[in-house]
Amino acid sequence: CDISFYIPLSVNTPSQLKLNKFNNLIYKKYHNNIKTDHQLTLWNKPLGLTSMYNKSKLTKLELTNIGITPRQRSIIIGILLSDGWMQSRKGWNPRIAIKQSVKNFNYLWSIFEELASLCSIYPYPSKNLKRGKLFYSLTLQTRQLKSLLLIRSLLYTEVSKNLFERDIQFELFYYLDYISLAHWIKGDGAKHNNGIVLCTDSFTVKEVVFLMNILYIKFDIQPRKHMNNNYYPRLSISKKDMLKIRPLIRPYFINHFLYKIYL
Missing domain, CATH: 3.10.28.10 (Homing endonucleases)
Known part of the structure:
Protein backbone atom coordinates (compact mmCIF):
# COMPACT_ATOMS: atom_id res chain seq x y z
CA CYS A 1 0.00 0.00 0.00
CA ASP A 167 -1.89 -18.70 -15.61
CA ILE A 168 0.70 -20.50 -13.52
CA GLN A 169 2.31 -23.33 -15.43
CA PHE A 170 3.54 -26.65 -14.08
CA GLU A 171 7.13 -25.76 -15.05
CA LEU A 172 7.20 -23.13 -12.29
CA PHE A 173 7.93 -26.04 -9.96
CA TYR A 174 11.49 -26.23 -11.30
CA TYR A 175 12.26 -22.54 -10.80
CA LEU A 176 10.67 -21.63 -7.46
CA ASP A 177 13.45 -21.66 -4.84
CA TYR A 178 14.30 -20.08 -1.49
CA ILE A 179 15.22 -16.77 -3.14
CA SER A 180 11.82 -16.63 -4.83
CA LEU A 181 10.10 -17.63 -1.60
CA ALA A 182 11.91 -14.89 0.33
CA HIS A 183 10.79 -12.20 -2.13
CA TRP A 184 7.28 -13.62 -2.19
CA ILE A 185 7.06 -13.32 1.59
CA LYS A 186 8.66 -9.86 1.64
CA GLY A 187 6.11 -8.61 -0.86
CA ASP A 188 2.88 -10.37 0.12
CA GLY A 189 3.63 -12.02 3.45
CA ALA A 190 2.25 -10.94 6.83
CA LYS A 191 2.51 -12.19 10.40
CA HIS A 192 -0.43 -14.40 11.32
CA ASN A 193 -0.99 -16.65 14.34
CA ASN A 194 2.77 -16.86 15.01
CA GLY A 195 3.26 -17.95 11.41
CA ILE A 196 2.95 -16.31 8.00
CA VAL A 197 0.02 -15.66 5.70
CA LEU A 198 0.62 -15.11 1.98
CA CYS A 199 -1.97 -12.69 0.60
CA THR A 200 -2.73 -14.51 -2.64
CA ASP A 201 -6.04 -12.68 -3.09
CA SER A 202 -5.52 -12.19 -6.82
CA PHE A 203 -4.89 -15.90 -7.47
CA THR A 204 -7.52 -18.46 -8.38
CA VAL A 205 -8.20 -21.37 -6.04
CA LYS A 206 -6.62 -23.68 -8.60
CA GLU A 207 -3.42 -21.61 -8.65
CA VAL A 208 -3.27 -21.47 -4.86
CA VAL A 209 -3.64 -25.25 -4.59
CA PHE A 210 -0.87 -25.68 -7.15
CA LEU A 211 1.40 -23.32 -5.19
CA MET A 212 0.59 -25.28 -2.02
CA ASN A 213 1.83 -28.43 -3.70
CA ILE A 214 5.07 -26.75 -4.79
CA LEU A 215 5.72 -25.55 -1.24
CA TYR A 216 4.94 -28.99 0.16
CA ILE A 217 7.14 -30.94 -2.26
CA LYS A 218 10.08 -28.56 -2.65
CA PHE A 219 10.34 -27.03 0.82
CA ASP A 220 8.89 -29.80 3.00
CA ILE A 221 6.27 -27.57 4.60
CA GLN A 222 2.51 -28.00 4.81
CA PRO A 223 0.77 -24.69 4.02
CA ARG A 224 -2.97 -24.41 4.49
CA LYS A 225 -5.53 -22.67 2.32
CA HIS A 226 -8.24 -20.50 3.79
CA MET A 227 -10.68 -18.01 2.30
CA ASN A 228 -10.29 -14.38 3.28
CA ASN A 229 -13.71 -12.74 3.65
CA ASN A 230 -15.14 -16.03 2.35
CA TYR A 231 -13.98 -15.14 -1.15
CA TYR A 232 -10.21 -14.65 -1.60
CA PRO A 233 -7.92 -17.69 -1.24
CA ARG A 234 -4.87 -17.26 0.96
CA LEU A 235 -1.99 -19.48 2.06
CA SER A 236 -0.89 -19.75 5.66
CA ILE A 237 2.39 -21.19 6.92
CA SER A 238 2.46 -22.44 10.49
CA LYS A 239 4.98 -21.37 13.11
CA LYS A 240 6.66 -24.78 12.90
CA ASP A 241 7.11 -24.54 9.14
CA MET A 242 8.14 -20.89 9.34
CA LEU A 243 10.93 -21.80 11.75
CA LYS A 244 11.99 -24.57 9.36
CA ILE A 245 12.39 -22.31 6.34
CA ARG A 246 13.54 -19.16 8.16
CA PRO A 247 17.28 -19.98 8.20
CA LEU A 248 17.11 -20.69 4.47
CA ILE A 249 15.33 -17.49 3.45
CA ARG A 250 16.98 -15.19 6.01
CA PRO A 251 20.03 -14.43 3.77
CA TYR A 252 17.69 -12.87 1.19
CA PHE A 253 15.87 -10.57 3.61
CA ILE A 254 16.72 -6.95 4.30
CA ASN A 255 16.38 -5.60 7.84
CA HIS A 256 13.28 -3.63 6.88
CA PHE A 257 11.21 -6.82 6.53
CA LEU A 258 12.74 -9.09 9.17
CA TYR A 259 9.66 -8.58 11.33
CA LYS A 260 7.69 -10.68 8.83
CA ILE A 261 9.73 -13.73 9.88
CA TYR A 262 9.75 -12.75 13.57
CA LEU A 263 13.31 -11.41 13.73
Missing part, protein backbone atom coordinates in the same frame (compact mmCIF):
# COMPACT_ATOMS: atom_id res chain seq x y z
CA ASP A 2 1.04 3.66 -0.33
CA ILE A 3 2.13 5.91 2.52
CA SER A 4 1.08 9.46 3.22
CA PHE A 5 3.41 12.09 4.65
CA TYR A 6 2.01 13.18 8.01
CA ILE A 7 1.08 16.75 7.10
CA PRO A 8 -2.32 18.33 6.50
CA LEU A 9 -3.13 18.12 2.81
CA SER A 10 -5.89 19.58 0.72
CA VAL A 11 -7.15 18.25 -2.57
CA ASN A 12 -4.57 20.45 -4.32
CA THR A 13 -1.52 18.44 -5.35
CA PRO A 14 1.98 19.92 -4.93
CA SER A 15 3.83 21.45 -7.82
CA GLN A 16 6.20 19.48 -10.02
CA LEU A 17 9.02 21.42 -8.34
CA LYS A 18 8.13 19.86 -4.99
CA LEU A 19 8.00 16.41 -6.52
CA ASN A 20 11.41 16.95 -8.10
CA LYS A 21 12.75 18.05 -4.72
CA PHE A 22 11.40 14.86 -3.19
CA ASN A 23 13.06 12.86 -5.97
CA ASN A 24 16.42 14.55 -5.37
CA LEU A 25 16.28 13.91 -1.64
CA ILE A 26 15.59 10.21 -2.22
CA TYR A 27 18.60 9.66 -4.47
CA LYS A 28 21.13 12.11 -3.07
CA LYS A 29 22.92 9.56 -0.89
CA TYR A 30 22.78 6.76 -3.47
CA HIS A 31 23.60 7.78 -7.03
CA ASN A 32 26.90 9.56 -6.31
CA ASN A 33 28.53 6.29 -5.28
CA ILE A 34 27.92 4.53 -8.59
CA LYS A 35 31.08 3.89 -10.59
CA THR A 36 31.76 2.11 -13.83
CA ASP A 37 34.16 -0.83 -13.61
CA HIS A 38 34.84 -4.19 -15.20
CA GLN A 39 35.34 -6.37 -12.14
CA LEU A 40 34.12 -9.94 -12.20
CA THR A 41 31.12 -10.89 -10.08
CA LEU A 42 31.10 -14.23 -8.28
CA TRP A 43 28.58 -16.75 -9.54
CA ASN A 44 25.02 -16.12 -8.39
CA LYS A 45 25.96 -13.01 -6.40
CA PRO A 46 24.31 -9.58 -6.74
CA LEU A 47 25.59 -7.72 -9.80
CA GLY A 48 25.18 -4.31 -8.15
CA LEU A 49 24.52 -0.89 -9.60
CA THR A 50 27.72 -0.90 -11.65
CA SER A 51 26.08 -3.46 -13.94
CA MET A 52 23.58 -0.87 -15.15
CA TYR A 53 24.09 0.19 -18.77
CA ASN A 54 24.99 3.85 -19.15
CA LYS A 55 23.02 4.05 -22.41
CA SER A 56 19.31 4.71 -22.04
CA LYS A 57 18.65 3.47 -25.58
CA LEU A 58 20.15 0.24 -26.85
CA THR A 59 20.13 -1.38 -30.25
CA LYS A 60 17.99 -4.45 -30.86
CA LEU A 61 21.13 -6.60 -30.81
CA GLU A 62 22.26 -5.13 -27.49
CA LEU A 63 18.84 -5.74 -25.95
CA THR A 64 18.81 -9.32 -27.22
CA ASN A 65 22.20 -9.96 -25.63
CA ILE A 66 21.11 -8.87 -22.16
CA GLY A 67 20.58 -12.06 -20.20
CA ILE A 68 19.35 -12.69 -16.68
CA THR A 69 21.24 -14.65 -14.07
CA PRO A 70 19.63 -17.53 -12.13
CA ARG A 71 19.59 -15.26 -9.08
CA GLN A 72 17.77 -12.49 -10.98
CA ARG A 73 15.31 -15.01 -12.39
CA SER A 74 14.47 -16.24 -8.88
CA ILE A 75 14.01 -12.68 -7.61
CA ILE A 76 11.72 -11.77 -10.50
CA ILE A 77 9.58 -14.88 -9.96
CA GLY A 78 9.16 -13.97 -6.29
CA ILE A 79 8.27 -10.40 -7.22
CA LEU A 80 5.67 -11.52 -9.76
CA LEU A 81 4.09 -13.83 -7.19
CA SER A 82 3.69 -10.83 -4.88
CA ASP A 83 3.58 -7.13 -5.79
CA GLY A 84 5.11 -7.10 -9.25
CA TRP A 85 3.55 -7.33 -12.69
CA MET A 86 4.64 -7.98 -16.25
CA GLN A 87 3.93 -5.67 -19.17
CA SER A 88 3.70 -7.00 -22.73
CA ARG A 89 3.08 -4.65 -25.63
CA LYS A 90 2.39 -5.57 -29.22
CA GLY A 91 5.64 -6.03 -31.09
CA TRP A 92 7.77 -5.68 -27.94
CA ASN A 93 9.36 -8.05 -25.48
CA PRO A 94 8.02 -8.10 -21.89
CA ARG A 95 9.29 -6.08 -18.97
CA ILE A 96 8.86 -6.32 -15.21
CA ALA A 97 7.62 -3.56 -12.92
CA ILE A 98 7.01 -3.21 -9.20
CA LYS A 99 5.57 -0.29 -7.24
CA GLN A 100 6.14 0.34 -3.54
CA SER A 101 5.28 2.94 -0.94
CA VAL A 102 8.13 5.31 -0.07
CA LYS A 103 8.24 3.71 3.37
CA ASN A 104 9.51 0.59 1.58
CA PHE A 105 12.20 2.50 -0.30
CA ASN A 106 15.00 0.35 1.14
CA TYR A 107 13.28 -2.76 -0.19
CA LEU A 108 12.74 -1.30 -3.65
CA TRP A 109 16.33 -0.07 -3.78
CA SER A 110 17.62 -3.51 -2.80
CA ILE A 111 15.70 -4.96 -5.76
CA PHE A 112 17.13 -2.28 -8.03
CA GLU A 113 20.64 -3.19 -6.93
CA GLU A 114 19.92 -6.77 -7.95
CA LEU A 115 18.24 -5.97 -11.27
CA ALA A 116 20.19 -2.86 -12.33
CA SER A 117 21.69 -4.65 -15.33
CA LEU A 118 18.15 -5.05 -16.69
CA CYS A 119 17.10 -1.42 -16.16
CA SER A 120 17.60 1.81 -18.09
CA ILE A 121 16.43 4.25 -15.41
CA TYR A 122 16.36 4.58 -11.65
CA PRO A 123 13.13 3.88 -9.74
CA TYR A 124 10.91 6.89 -10.32
CA PRO A 125 8.44 8.57 -7.94
CA SER A 126 4.74 9.11 -8.46
CA LYS A 127 1.91 10.57 -6.43
CA ASN A 128 -1.72 9.67 -5.90
CA LEU A 129 -4.53 11.55 -4.24
CA LYS A 130 -6.77 9.27 -2.18
CA ARG A 131 -9.54 10.45 0.11
CA GLY A 132 -8.06 13.95 0.22
CA LYS A 133 -4.57 12.75 1.16
CA LEU A 134 -1.48 12.71 -1.00
CA PHE A 135 0.46 9.46 -1.22
CA TYR A 136 3.92 8.98 -2.66
CA SER A 137 5.27 5.80 -4.17
CA LEU A 138 8.19 4.57 -6.27
CA THR A 139 8.13 2.34 -9.34
CA LEU A 140 10.93 0.19 -10.69
CA GLN A 141 10.74 -1.18 -14.20
CA THR A 142 13.15 -3.14 -16.37
CA ARG A 143 13.87 -2.80 -20.03
CA GLN A 144 11.75 -4.78 -22.48
CA LEU A 145 13.89 -7.89 -22.82
CA LYS A 146 13.80 -11.13 -24.76
CA SER A 147 15.42 -12.87 -21.79
CA LEU A 148 12.18 -12.36 -19.82
CA LEU A 149 10.18 -14.54 -22.19
CA LEU A 150 10.95 -17.68 -20.17
CA ILE A 151 9.54 -16.15 -17.00
CA ARG A 152 6.45 -15.01 -18.89
CA SER A 153 5.88 -18.56 -20.11
CA LEU A 154 5.93 -19.78 -16.48
CA LEU A 155 3.31 -17.37 -15.20
CA TYR A 156 1.27 -16.14 -18.16
CA THR A 157 -0.67 -17.55 -21.09
CA GLU A 158 -1.50 -15.73 -24.32
CA VAL A 159 -5.30 -15.80 -24.49
CA SER A 160 -5.42 -13.81 -27.73
CA LYS A 161 -2.89 -12.02 -29.89
CA ASN A 162 -0.65 -9.92 -27.61
CA LEU A 163 -3.06 -10.34 -24.69
CA PHE A 164 -1.69 -12.28 -21.73
CA GLU A 165 -3.37 -13.42 -18.54
CA ARG A 166 -1.73 -14.93 -15.52
Whole structure:
Protein backbone atom coordinates (compact mmCIF):
# COMPACT_ATOMS: atom_id res chain seq x y z
CA CYS A 1 0.00 0.00 0.00
CA ASP A 2 1.04 3.66 -0.33
CA ILE A 3 2.13 5.91 2.52
CA SER A 4 1.08 9.46 3.22
CA PHE A 5 3.41 12.09 4.65
CA TYR A 6 2.01 13.18 8.01
CA ILE A 7 1.08 16.75 7.10
CA PRO A 8 -2.32 18.33 6.50
CA LEU A 9 -3.13 18.12 2.81
CA SER A 10 -5.89 19.58 0.72
CA VAL A 11 -7.15 18.25 -2.57
CA ASN A 12 -4.57 20.45 -4.32
CA THR A 13 -1.52 18.44 -5.35
CA PRO A 14 1.98 19.92 -4.93
CA SER A 15 3.83 21.45 -7.82
CA GLN A 16 6.20 19.48 -10.02
CA LEU A 17 9.02 21.42 -8.34
CA LYS A 18 8.13 19.86 -4.99
CA LEU A 19 8.00 16.41 -6.52
CA ASN A 20 11.41 16.95 -8.10
CA LYS A 21 12.75 18.05 -4.72
CA PHE A 22 11.40 14.86 -3.19
CA ASN A 23 13.06 12.86 -5.97
CA ASN A 24 16.42 14.55 -5.37
CA LEU A 25 16.28 13.91 -1.64
CA ILE A 26 15.59 10.21 -2.22
CA TYR A 27 18.60 9.66 -4.47
CA LYS A 28 21.13 12.11 -3.07
CA LYS A 29 22.92 9.56 -0.89
CA TYR A 30 22.78 6.76 -3.47
CA HIS A 31 23.60 7.78 -7.03
CA ASN A 32 26.90 9.56 -6.31
CA ASN A 33 28.53 6.29 -5.28
CA ILE A 34 27.92 4.53 -8.59
CA LYS A 35 31.08 3.89 -10.59
CA THR A 36 31.76 2.11 -13.83
CA ASP A 37 34.16 -0.83 -13.61
CA HIS A 38 34.84 -4.19 -15.20
CA GLN A 39 35.34 -6.37 -12.14
CA LEU A 40 34.12 -9.94 -12.20
CA THR A 41 31.12 -10.89 -10.08
CA LEU A 42 31.10 -14.23 -8.28
CA TRP A 43 28.58 -16.75 -9.54
CA ASN A 44 25.02 -16.12 -8.39
CA LYS A 45 25.96 -13.01 -6.40
CA PRO A 46 24.31 -9.58 -6.74
CA LEU A 47 25.59 -7.72 -9.80
CA GLY A 48 25.18 -4.31 -8.15
CA LEU A 49 24.52 -0.89 -9.60
CA THR A 50 27.72 -0.90 -11.65
CA SER A 51 26.08 -3.46 -13.94
CA MET A 52 23.58 -0.87 -15.15
CA TYR A 53 24.09 0.19 -18.77
CA ASN A 54 24.99 3.85 -19.15
CA LYS A 55 23.02 4.05 -22.41
CA SER A 56 19.31 4.71 -22.04
CA LYS A 57 18.65 3.47 -25.58
CA LEU A 58 20.15 0.24 -26.85
CA THR A 59 20.13 -1.38 -30.25
CA LYS A 60 17.99 -4.45 -30.86
CA LEU A 61 21.13 -6.60 -30.81
CA GLU A 62 22.26 -5.13 -27.49
CA LEU A 63 18.84 -5.74 -25.95
CA THR A 64 18.81 -9.32 -27.22
CA ASN A 65 22.20 -9.96 -25.63
CA ILE A 66 21.11 -8.87 -22.16
CA GLY A 67 20.58 -12.06 -20.20
CA ILE A 68 19.35 -12.69 -16.68
CA THR A 69 21.24 -14.65 -14.07
CA PRO A 70 19.63 -17.53 -12.13
CA ARG A 71 19.59 -15.26 -9.08
CA GLN A 72 17.77 -12.49 -10.98
CA ARG A 73 15.31 -15.01 -12.39
CA SER A 74 14.47 -16.24 -8.88
CA ILE A 75 14.01 -12.68 -7.61
CA ILE A 76 11.72 -11.77 -10.50
CA ILE A 77 9.58 -14.88 -9.96
CA GLY A 78 9.16 -13.97 -6.29
CA ILE A 79 8.27 -10.40 -7.22
CA LEU A 80 5.67 -11.52 -9.76
CA LEU A 81 4.09 -13.83 -7.19
CA SER A 82 3.69 -10.83 -4.88
CA ASP A 83 3.58 -7.13 -5.79
CA GLY A 84 5.11 -7.10 -9.25
CA TRP A 85 3.55 -7.33 -12.69
CA MET A 86 4.64 -7.98 -16.25
CA GLN A 87 3.93 -5.67 -19.17
CA SER A 88 3.70 -7.00 -22.73
CA ARG A 89 3.08 -4.65 -25.63
CA LYS A 90 2.39 -5.57 -29.22
CA GLY A 91 5.64 -6.03 -31.09
CA TRP A 92 7.77 -5.68 -27.94
CA ASN A 93 9.36 -8.05 -25.48
CA PRO A 94 8.02 -8.10 -21.89
CA ARG A 95 9.29 -6.08 -18.97
CA ILE A 96 8.86 -6.32 -15.21
CA ALA A 97 7.62 -3.56 -12.92
CA ILE A 98 7.01 -3.21 -9.20
CA LYS A 99 5.57 -0.29 -7.24
CA GLN A 100 6.14 0.34 -3.54
CA SER A 101 5.28 2.94 -0.94
CA VAL A 102 8.13 5.31 -0.07
CA LYS A 103 8.24 3.71 3.37
CA ASN A 104 9.51 0.59 1.58
CA PHE A 105 12.20 2.50 -0.30
CA ASN A 106 15.00 0.35 1.14
CA TYR A 107 13.28 -2.76 -0.19
CA LEU A 108 12.74 -1.30 -3.65
CA TRP A 109 16.33 -0.07 -3.78
CA SER A 110 17.62 -3.51 -2.80
CA ILE A 111 15.70 -4.96 -5.76
CA PHE A 112 17.13 -2.28 -8.03
CA GLU A 113 20.64 -3.19 -6.93
CA GLU A 114 19.92 -6.77 -7.95
CA LEU A 115 18.24 -5.97 -11.27
CA ALA A 116 20.19 -2.86 -12.33
CA SER A 117 21.69 -4.65 -15.33
CA LEU A 118 18.15 -5.05 -16.69
CA CYS A 119 17.10 -1.42 -16.16
CA SER A 120 17.60 1.81 -18.09
CA ILE A 121 16.43 4.25 -15.41
CA TYR A 122 16.36 4.58 -11.65
CA PRO A 123 13.13 3.88 -9.74
CA TYR A 124 10.91 6.89 -10.32
CA PRO A 125 8.44 8.57 -7.94
CA SER A 126 4.74 9.11 -8.46
CA LYS A 127 1.91 10.57 -6.43
CA ASN A 128 -1.72 9.67 -5.90
CA LEU A 129 -4.53 11.55 -4.24
CA LYS A 130 -6.77 9.27 -2.18
CA ARG A 131 -9.54 10.45 0.11
CA GLY A 132 -8.06 13.95 0.22
CA LYS A 133 -4.57 12.75 1.16
CA LEU A 134 -1.48 12.71 -1.00
CA PHE A 135 0.46 9.46 -1.22
CA TYR A 136 3.92 8.98 -2.66
CA SER A 137 5.27 5.80 -4.17
CA LEU A 138 8.19 4.57 -6.27
CA THR A 139 8.13 2.34 -9.34
CA LEU A 140 10.93 0.19 -10.69
CA GLN A 141 10.74 -1.18 -14.20
CA THR A 142 13.15 -3.14 -16.37
CA ARG A 143 13.87 -2.80 -20.03
CA GLN A 144 11.75 -4.78 -22.48
CA LEU A 145 13.89 -7.89 -22.82
CA LYS A 146 13.80 -11.13 -24.76
CA SER A 147 15.42 -12.87 -21.79
CA LEU A 148 12.18 -12.36 -19.82
CA LEU A 149 10.18 -14.54 -22.19
CA LEU A 150 10.95 -17.68 -20.17
CA ILE A 151 9.54 -16.15 -17.00
CA ARG A 152 6.45 -15.01 -18.89
CA SER A 153 5.88 -18.56 -20.11
CA LEU A 154 5.93 -19.78 -16.48
CA LEU A 155 3.31 -17.37 -15.20
CA TYR A 156 1.27 -16.14 -18.16
CA THR A 157 -0.67 -17.55 -21.09
CA GLU A 158 -1.50 -15.73 -24.32
CA VAL A 159 -5.30 -15.80 -24.49
CA SER A 160 -5.42 -13.81 -27.73
CA LYS A 161 -2.89 -12.02 -29.89
CA ASN A 162 -0.65 -9.92 -27.61
CA LEU A 163 -3.06 -10.34 -24.69
CA PHE A 164 -1.69 -12.28 -21.73
CA GLU A 165 -3.37 -13.42 -18.54
CA ARG A 166 -1.73 -14.93 -15.52
CA ASP A 167 -1.89 -18.70 -15.61
CA ILE A 168 0.70 -20.50 -13.52
CA GLN A 169 2.31 -23.33 -15.43
CA PHE A 170 3.54 -26.65 -14.08
CA GLU A 171 7.13 -25.76 -15.05
CA LEU A 172 7.20 -23.13 -12.29
CA PHE A 173 7.93 -26.04 -9.96
CA TYR A 174 11.49 -26.23 -11.30
CA TYR A 175 12.26 -22.54 -10.80
CA LEU A 176 10.67 -21.63 -7.46
CA ASP A 177 13.45 -21.66 -4.84
CA TYR A 178 14.30 -20.08 -1.49
CA ILE A 179 15.22 -16.77 -3.14
CA SER A 180 11.82 -16.63 -4.83
CA LEU A 181 10.10 -17.63 -1.60
CA ALA A 182 11.91 -14.89 0.33
CA HIS A 183 10.79 -12.20 -2.13
CA TRP A 184 7.28 -13.62 -2.19
CA ILE A 185 7.06 -13.32 1.59
CA LYS A 186 8.66 -9.86 1.64
CA GLY A 187 6.11 -8.61 -0.86
CA ASP A 188 2.88 -10.37 0.12
CA GLY A 189 3.63 -12.02 3.45
CA ALA A 190 2.25 -10.94 6.83
CA LYS A 191 2.51 -12.19 10.40
CA HIS A 192 -0.43 -14.40 11.32
CA ASN A 193 -0.99 -16.65 14.34
CA ASN A 194 2.77 -16.86 15.01
CA GLY A 195 3.26 -17.95 11.41
CA ILE A 196 2.95 -16.31 8.00
CA VAL A 197 0.02 -15.66 5.70
CA LEU A 198 0.62 -15.11 1.98
CA CYS A 199 -1.97 -12.69 0.60
CA THR A 200 -2.73 -14.51 -2.64
CA ASP A 201 -6.04 -12.68 -3.09
CA SER A 202 -5.52 -12.19 -6.82
CA PHE A 203 -4.89 -15.90 -7.47
CA THR A 204 -7.52 -18.46 -8.38
CA VAL A 205 -8.20 -21.37 -6.04
CA LYS A 206 -6.62 -23.68 -8.60
CA GLU A 207 -3.42 -21.61 -8.65
CA VAL A 208 -3.27 -21.47 -4.86
CA VAL A 209 -3.64 -25.25 -4.59
CA PHE A 210 -0.87 -25.68 -7.15
CA LEU A 211 1.40 -23.32 -5.19
CA MET A 212 0.59 -25.28 -2.02
CA ASN A 213 1.83 -28.43 -3.70
CA ILE A 214 5.07 -26.75 -4.79
CA LEU A 215 5.72 -25.55 -1.24
CA TYR A 216 4.94 -28.99 0.16
CA ILE A 217 7.14 -30.94 -2.26
CA LYS A 218 10.08 -28.56 -2.65
CA PHE A 219 10.34 -27.03 0.82
CA ASP A 220 8.89 -29.80 3.00
CA ILE A 221 6.27 -27.57 4.60
CA GLN A 222 2.51 -28.00 4.81
CA PRO A 223 0.77 -24.69 4.02
CA ARG A 224 -2.97 -24.41 4.49
CA LYS A 225 -5.53 -22.67 2.32
CA HIS A 226 -8.24 -20.50 3.79
CA MET A 227 -10.68 -18.01 2.30
CA ASN A 228 -10.29 -14.38 3.28
CA ASN A 229 -13.71 -12.74 3.65
CA ASN A 230 -15.14 -16.03 2.35
CA TYR A 231 -13.98 -15.14 -1.15
CA TYR A 232 -10.21 -14.65 -1.60
CA PRO A 233 -7.92 -17.69 -1.24
CA ARG A 234 -4.87 -17.26 0.96
CA LEU A 235 -1.99 -19.48 2.06
CA SER A 236 -0.89 -19.75 5.66
CA ILE A 237 2.39 -21.19 6.92
CA SER A 238 2.46 -22.44 10.49
CA LYS A 239 4.98 -21.37 13.11
CA LYS A 240 6.66 -24.78 12.90
CA ASP A 241 7.11 -24.54 9.14
CA MET A 242 8.14 -20.89 9.34
CA LEU A 243 10.93 -21.80 11.75
CA LYS A 244 11.99 -24.57 9.36
CA ILE A 245 12.39 -22.31 6.34
CA ARG A 246 13.54 -19.16 8.16
CA PRO A 247 17.28 -19.98 8.20
CA LEU A 248 17.11 -20.69 4.47
CA ILE A 249 15.33 -17.49 3.45
CA ARG A 250 16.98 -15.19 6.01
CA PRO A 251 20.03 -14.43 3.77
CA TYR A 252 17.69 -12.87 1.19
CA PHE A 253 15.87 -10.57 3.61
CA ILE A 254 16.72 -6.95 4.30
CA ASN A 255 16.38 -5.60 7.84
CA HIS A 256 13.28 -3.63 6.88
CA PHE A 257 11.21 -6.82 6.53
CA LEU A 258 12.74 -9.09 9.17
CA TYR A 259 9.66 -8.58 11.33
CA LYS A 260 7.69 -10.68 8.83
CA ILE A 261 9.73 -13.73 9.88
CA TYR A 262 9.75 -12.75 13.57
CA LEU A 263 13.31 -11.41 13.73
